[in-house]
Amino acid sequence: MIIRNVTVIDGTGGTPRAGMDVLVTDGRFTDIRPSRTDTSAVPTGEPVLDGRGGWLLPGLWEAHTHLRDYGMSLPAPERFAHLKEVLAGYLAEGVTSVCDLGGMPELSPELRDASRADAAMASLFTTEAAFTGIDGWPVTGLVGHRSGVMEVGDADHARRLLQGVRLGEVDYVKCMFDSRPGGGRRLPPEALEVIIAAAHQAGKKALVHIATGTDLREAVRAGADCIEHSPLPRDPHDLSEAEQLAALMAEAGTLYCPTVATWEQLAYGADPEYLDQLIADGILTPDGAEEIMARPTYGRPFPKHPADECRIRFDHAMRTLPVFHRAGVTLVAGSDIARVMPTPARALLRELQLFARAGVPNSAVIAAATGHAAEKIGRLRTRGTITVGSVADAVLLDADPLADLSHLVHRRHLRAVVSSGRIASP
Ligand SMILES: [Zn+2]
Structure with a gap:
């Protein structure tokens, strides 16, 4: 052609x-x-x-999402067909690659293979190698079942679990390193180091979910390739913590996928004015707003993420995105959830809109959703660029x-x- x-x-x-x-x-x-x-x-x-x-x-990338959220109530064959439609829907809106960050191990490999063989769907990247602490995030309370994430006690336990994982067959490794209260035990830093070293030995990137600045700092020191989610600030009025974290990440070459669209949805999703804002911003139509308000999840609090805390996290992430960009940190676009979005792809487009609104230059926003997303999962040489x-x-x-x-x-x-x-x- x-x-x-x-x-x-x-x-x-x-x-x-x-x-x-x-x-x-x-x-x-x-x-x-x-x-x-x-x-x-x-x-x-x-x-x-x-x-x-x-x-x-280049085709856009959704670099952080969870397909487990779609068609949960359907029996397996129908669910598989539904997920293929979800991937076709991404493609229709210009998103040609989707990174699932875990939580759906029973369908992932088959769906991934199907997506790569069919140009009518976005290409799916997944992992069955996801780790957290004992009772750690998101095992307790989020998805209602424990599948998909391995709970790790200590470094030796991590080594034993890794023997049962075929790292060569996953697209990347995901670790939850989350110290928020009520989220179970955090993965011990020594165990995180062992898992990241094993990922690197297998030629895979290690993507690390964090909650606080301390989590972020320790994850970078343990060798994380990309930090998932913006941290909850120690003091929302102080930018110095973000400046220090940005300097650390720039020096280590750690990528940053802040998922601001998630914090925005969890903070403001229940406010009718938020839907008006999305309509004004071209993300949503008035019909789409009605469909969203009719969803069973609409207005319901999200487990473990109170709206007031997400407001702090969102506002701080928006204020500090240019700090990370100016420090030379490579930004990656991933939206994580599409609870208050008309389609999954719209959540990614919202993420891009928010990056730009925060003051990230348009060229860096586009790179965050293309080349830098491919770089995040170690595919830059073969995907994500023209x-x-x-x-x-x-x-x-x-x-x-x-x-x-x-x-x-x-x-x-x-x-x-x-x-x-x-x-x-x-
Ligand atoms: Zn996630």
Whole structure:
């Protein structure tokens, strides 16, 4: 396939290149070259996507979500079909890759394989290697069952458990390292170190969920590759803790996936004004708002995350995002939940909107949802960018997302979605 006459935003954060043709062979980008007006350069029968001067960027990544939240009440075969529809829905909105951060081990491998074999679905990345402390987050109270996360007592226990895990077959390793009161015991730091070392030995990234600045600091010291969630601040009025954490992460090269859309939903989701705000921001339609209010979960408190605490966490995360960006920390976009969102993909788009609103430059916002997301799970060489050799996942927009990020968020600007070298939508 050839994608003609586009400005390429390649997802590496580099300068966009106008007037380009992008060639795709066997599902991968094979050439990016100045556009040729003569059609003789195109072999007969080659599919052509006429970019008409639009903007081509890598397919978006949802770098932190949980598919366990969808179709929970359905019997297994119907649930599997439903989850495939969820992945097709992501793709229709320009999200070509989805990272499930655990909690659904019974369906993950099969769904992952199905998604990778079918260009009509977003590609799924998953793990069955998820660890927490004894009775630790999220075992107690969140999902109502204990499956999907291994509870670790100490470093030796971690070593024994790791013997039963085929790390070569997972996409990454997830650790819960959460010291909030009421969340059970935190994974001991020595055990965290053992798990991260084993992940690295198997060539996998270690993604570490944290709750506080202390958790974050210890996770970075233990070798975490990416910090999941913004920390609950020691003092919401003080930026110095965030400055210190940002410096530590920049020095260690640790990525940061703050999941601000989650804190916003948990803080404000029950307020009708929040839905009005989402409508004003183009995330939601009035019909969509009615559908959300009819959901059984609407307005119900989320286990272990009181709204007032999430307000502090959200406000502080928004104030400090530019602190992390300026310090040189690589930001990654992941929304975690879509409780108050019309579709799962909209939660990711909200995350991007919030990054921009917090003051992160648009080029860094786009990189957070493309190249940096692929980097988070160790796939940067083969995915997440428009570079030769990378998997040909892309979105074509009719307006410049670098000039105004709403061109990426508002669906009316989405002209086409390319998935593994095929035009998937419209
Ligand atoms: Zn999560």
